[in-house]
Amino acid sequence: MIRDATEHDLPAIRDIYNDAVLNTTAIWNEQKVDLANRLAWFNARQALGYPILVAVEHDEVTGYAAFGDWRPLEGFRYSVEHSVYVRNDQRGKGLGPRLMEALIERARACGKHVMVAAIESGNQASIRLHQRLGFIITGQMPRVGIKFGRWLDLTFMQLALNPGAEPPKE
Ligand SMILES: CC(C)(COP(=O)(O)OP(=O)(O)OC[C@H]1O[C@@H](n2cnc3c(N)ncnc32)[C@H](O)[C@@H]1OP(=O)(O)O)[C@@H](O)C(=O)NCCC(=O)NCCS
Incomplete structure (x- = not known):
């Protein structure tokens, strides 16, 4: 089951x-991070009206997905960047795609125009998952990160939530 956290x-x-x-x-x-950190994150997303979705099985949270503003400046207000995580013993069972399908609907319902995924280029499971959902690769940034003693490359993917839509009249 997928529901709001x-x-x-x-x-x-x-x-x-x-x-x-x-x-x-x-x-x-x-x-x-500690619980206070996650509570601050939860409250910040609630204040923006942005969802945090959880996958739940037998009363246990087995994964979650959420989005936030992609960049802070107001010109980016119709674009969001999301995260999706499935518990390590629950991967490969289709939970990631189900969380993402629900999250995409919620982004549309929030009136967003583009969803951005910033994915470590070696994370093929995530890149394939996003491709299957219709995301396309729109950027490659070699060696912009470091972790575990090695440089990391970043792949940007994006999904048009309402392709062809005119800018909203505000
Ligand atoms: C990426 C992620 C969200 C995908 O969710 P998922 O529920 O595992 O998605 P799927 O069930 O569709 O499986 C994705 C792929 O992993 C493979 N897989 C199978 N068993 C697996 C396992 N035990 N561990 C990891 N991947 C596995 C699947 O076969 C599938 O491969 P395919 O793309 O060749 O079909 C999940 O693996 C995850 O949380 N990874 C760690 C965090 C992460 O990378 N998040 C995304 C950041 S951008």
Whole structure:
């Protein structure tokens, strides 16, 4: 089941996030976060009206997905950048695509125009997942990151949420 996260889900979300911090190049920081950090993040997303979705099986959070503003300047206000994480013992079962399909619908419902994925170029599972969802590669940035003692390349992918839409009259 996919549903909106509540504060009660934050310990599980923190654990999934910290596992990615310690063991993957999906996220390019090396410091684990605590519950207060995830609560601040949760509250900030709530204040913006942006969803945090969780996949739940047998009352356990098995993955989550969320988006935030892509860049802070107002000219980017119709573009969001998302994250999707599936617990390490639950990967390869289709949860990532289901979370993403639900998140894409929510981004449309928020009136967003483009979703951006910033993916470590070696993360083929994520790149393929995004390609299957209709994202296209729109940028390649060699050696812009570092983790685990090696340079990391960044692949940008994006999805047009309402292709051809005129700029909103505001
Ligand atoms: C990328 C990720 C979200 C994909 O979610 P998922 O639920 O595993 O997605 P799928 O079930 O569609 O599987 C994706 C691929 O991983 C493969 N896979 C199978 N078992 C796997 C396992 N135990 N561990 C990792 N990948 C596995 C699948 O076969 C599939 O390969 P394919 O693309 O050749 O078909 C998930 O692997 C994940 O959370 N990874 C770590 C964090 C991350 O990279 N997030 C994205 C940052 S941009």
